[in-house]
Amino acid sequence: MPDAQPLRATPLNSVHRALGARMVDFGGWDMPVQYTGIIDEHNTVRTSVGIFDVSHMGEIEIRGPEAARLTDFVTTNAVGKLQLGQAHYSGLLYEHGGFVDDILVHKIASDHFFLCVNASNQDKDFEHIRAHNRFDAVVENNGHRYAQLAIQGPRARALLQKLTPVDLSAIKYYWFTRGDVLGVDAMIAHTGYTGEDGFEIYIPPAEAARIWNELLSAGAKPVGLGARNTLRLEAKMALYGHEIDATISPLEADLAWIVKLDKGEFVGRDALLKQQASGVRRKVVGFEMRGRGIARDGYEVRVAGNPAGWVTSGSPSPTLNKNIGLCYLPVEQAKPGLVIEILVRNQPVEAVTVETPFYKRAK
Amino acid sequence: MYPDNFRYTKEHEWVMVAGDSATIGITHHAQEELGDIVYVDLPKVGAQLAQGKSLGSVESVKAVSDVYSPLSGEVIEINGALADKPESLNQDPHGAAWLVKVKLSNPGEIESLMTASDYAAYVGAEK
Numbered sequence: 001m002p003d004a005q006p007l008r009a010t011p012l013n014s015v016h017r018a019l020g021a022r023m024v025d026f027g028g029w030d031m032p033v034q035y036t037g038i039i040d041e042h043n044t045v046r047t048s049v050g051i052f053d054v055s056h057m058g059e060i061e062i063r064g065p066e067a068a069r070l071t072d073f074v075t076t077n078a079v080g081k082l083q084l085g086q087a088h089y090s091g092l093l094y095e096h097g098g099f100v101d102d103i104l105v106h107k108i109a110s111d112h113f114f115l116c117v118n119a120s121n122q123d124k125d126f127e128h129i130r131a132h133n134r135f136d137a138v139v140e141n142n143g144h145r146y147a148q149l150a151i152q153g154p155r156a157r158a159l160l161q162k163l164t165p166v167d168l169s170a171i172k173y174y175w176f177t178r179g180d181v182l183g184v185d186a187m188i189a190h191t192g193y194t195g196e197d198g199f200e201i202y203i204p205p206a207e208a209a210r211i212w213n214e215l216l217s218a219g220a221k222p223v224g225l226g227a228r229n230t231l232r233l234e235a236k237m238a239l240y241g242h243e244i245d246a247t248i249s250p251l252e253a254d255l256a257w258i259v260k261l262d263k264g265e266f267v268g269r270d271a272l273l274k275q276q277a278s279g280v281r282r283k284v285v286g287f288e289m290r291g292r293g294i295a296r297d298g299y300e301v302r303v304a305g306n307p308a309g310w311v312t313s314g315s316p317s318p319t320l321n322k323n324i325g326l327c328y329l330p331v332e333q334a335k336p337g338l339v340i341e342i343l344v345r346n347q348p349v350e351a352v353t354v355e356t357p358f359y360k361r362a363k
Numbered sequence: 364m365y366p367d368n369f370r371y372t373k374e375h376e377w378v379m380v381a382g383d384s385a386t387i388g389i390t391h392h393a394q395e396e397l398g399d400i401v402y403v404d405l406p407k408v409g410a411q412l413a414q415g416k417s418l419g420s421v422e423s424v425k426a427v428s429d430v431y432s433p434l435s436g437e438v439i440e441i442n443g444a445l446a447d448k449p450e451s452l453n454q455d456p457h458g459a460a461w462l463v464k465v466k467l468s469n470p471g472e473i474e475s476l477m478t479a480s481d482y483a484a485y486v487g488a489e490k
Contacts, residue, residue: 022398033425034398037398037399038398038399038423038424038425039399039401039424040399226398226424226425229425230424292402292446293402293404294401294402294422294427296426296427315424315425316401316402316424318424323402345404345420345427
């Protein structure tokens with residue numbers, strides 16, 4: 001047994017506790033899973049505005065004249081297409097084509113890229129990028145230098161606008177800018193992980209509590225990681241360790257859109273080209289339960305009575321009032337309209353594969 | 364908080380014995396730990412329950428939890444209202460949201476369960 005590591009805490013840890021949050025060990029971080037209740041918090045984000053402390057997320061910065069070359073070499077999306085102030089979703093892959101992590105790449109300057117990465121992957125990601133730094137780029141593991149707050153929901157823009165002179169309506173979706181938030185120099189990104197409109201701000205840790213409290217005073221409600229999961233699942237956004245991991249490629253995870261095979265050499269490209277040529281064997285697909293029962297991560301999926309795949313995420317959907325999930329199935333079966341069975345606590349329960357995302361906001 | 368006429372388990376079930384039958388539920392502490400309860404799986408009438416063995420499960424948005432039978436006996440009634448209103452387990456776990464009623468096969472087992480004051484101390488000390 002490895003020695004137990006002390007849990008890591010964000011700058012808002014005591015603020016969450018004072019709010020009465022239920023705290024859990026989330027990949028080695030002491031994080032709020034809920035404040036009032038997951039369903040209530042979920043609905044707040046769908047109908048109004050909620051704020052999340054996502055300061056556990058990692059930030060890796062790549063600098064120098066060869067920053068773009070390194071960033072492009074270690075990620076699947078086309079860094080050359082990014083303009084200054086633009087961000088995109090991307091993958092960090094191993095040579096064999098499996099995910100090291102899924103990330104957001106922000107182009108701050110032609111010689112400065114800012115990667116937002118998963119909390120429990122940040123040290124692994126940093127080592128991976130450094131190991132592939134055959135260029136002369138500078139790679140910095142800067143998670144400790146930033147707190148990150150997500151402001152999400154149909155009222156997110158109006159709420160955040162009260163705290164900043166930056167014209168938020170001028171920031172297009174998946175673009176960002178530097179600007180003042182309550183007197184603090186912040187990076188304000190029009191991004192999110194909820195399927196709702198919203199922003200993510202990166203701020204100095206010392207200012208996190210003051211800005212959090214001002215957002216609450218302005219009318220936002222705190223939302224924990226429990227609702228973050230149900231929100232992202234309804235929007236069919238992948239979660240590392242569930243839909244994607246070291247054994248899964250982006251082609252299998254229905255993430256071919258973040259892979260630009262024609263952009264030139266990148267880590268994992270050869271494996272993906274081979275996989276594309278031979279055809280992927282399994283693919284992620286959404287499902288809804290028809291029988292009574294809730295699918296959970298890891299449950300077996302059966303087709304015509306035979307084991308065929310596994311559930312990667314499963315939950316009640318507070319917005320749809322159905323029990324939904326994502327699973328891997330053989331590629332010929334991973335399409336909508338197939339009746340399947342989920343083995344729920346050793347009882348087969350009927351489900352049907354469906355189109356995703358489960359939820360799409362009205363624009 | 365915890366009625367004096369109930370007995371309690373370490374797994375956070377309660378039981379109220381009346382003659383040779385008993386009503387079983389989960390405690391306030393259990394529902395609080397679970398959060399929003401969205402699904403309840405109960406045994407069928409006629410099922411034989413053994414003390415300490417799973418009788419079914421309750422599920423919150425995030426997780427599944429087994430419910431362990433505090434006493435042995437045969438299920439004589441289940442709370443069918445929970446199928447449509449599982450959230451009542453969050454609102455009234457010691458009352459309307461009872462789970463099952465059983466005819467006891469070994470009433471002496473009750474002596475192994477905690478009293479209300481023992482249980483209150485137990486959940487107070489558990490944190």
